[in-house]
Amino acid sequence: MTIKVGVMDSGVGGLTILKAITGAMPSAEILYFADQKYAPYGNLTAPEIAERLVRIGEYFLQQGCHAMVVACNTATVVSIHHLRSSIQIPVVGVEPAVKPACSYTRKKSVSVLSTPVTAASSRLNDLINAWRQDADVEILSSATLAFLIDHMPTSQVEVNLEVQRICAQVLDHRSDTLVLACTHYPLVRAYFEQYLGEAVSILEPSVGVAAQVVRVTSYNEANNLLVSQAENSGLMVQSNGNQAQLEALSHWLEELGLAAQVKSQVI
Structure with a gap:
């Protein structure tokens, strides 16, 4: 079985976590969603952040993800407990080092x-x-x-x-x-x-978060065969942001050496 992990952030910051996860889990499928339409999360209320996390979590479930990573400190401290009680897959947050x-x-x-x-x-x-x-x-x-x-x-x-x-x-x-x-x-x-x-x-915290994702998914490289590159690149990046935000996301993907195109997705 190929492990699939959903990673979210309000913008580009979660790409540091994403890079660590791809390094620790090279044959996993990773779906990264940037909630740029609602960024920055610091301007939202706690109920608004909780609503966004649950909505994105439900989307990850629909996409067949086995775990969700909240790659955002603000979202983690404000609403991760609410998210964990709302969806039925393991949720990994970010804890300051x-x-x-x-x-x-x-x-x-x-x-x-x-x-x-x-x-x-x-x-x-x-x-x-x-x-x-x-x-x-x-x-x-x-x-x-x-x-x-x-x-x-x-x-x-x-x-x-x-x-x-x-x-x-x-x-x-x-x-x-x-x-x-x-x-x-x-x-x-x-x-x-x-x-x-x-x-x-x-x-x-990126290395520590990646290690926790490996643990909660029971990821094992030998038993997690990546589907062929012709079918899936292994990394998908999506955003609900505007054109300028999509370009910034693409900029950081390139800077980090992450090979993926950004696709628009309304959530």
């Missing part, structure tokens, strides 16, 4: 960068309280960075300026570890590395 960061830091100083919704969530604050030990953990947030990344490459100058602003705060805090707690942010990891240098380690 707070635990490894607090174990890894040598200076006992960690910065966590998230969207404003995630920054204010009890889920993130509970994670920090559970794992901080004696580390000083600073929560930083950006109201614009995820949105700007969704509009790359036209927003490249603005992205650069926003990353500079954030990195100045990380350095002021004297952090030696930065947690990227939004799946969009690893797409511009090189920008952070440019301004922070080797003194600050950067952690993000």
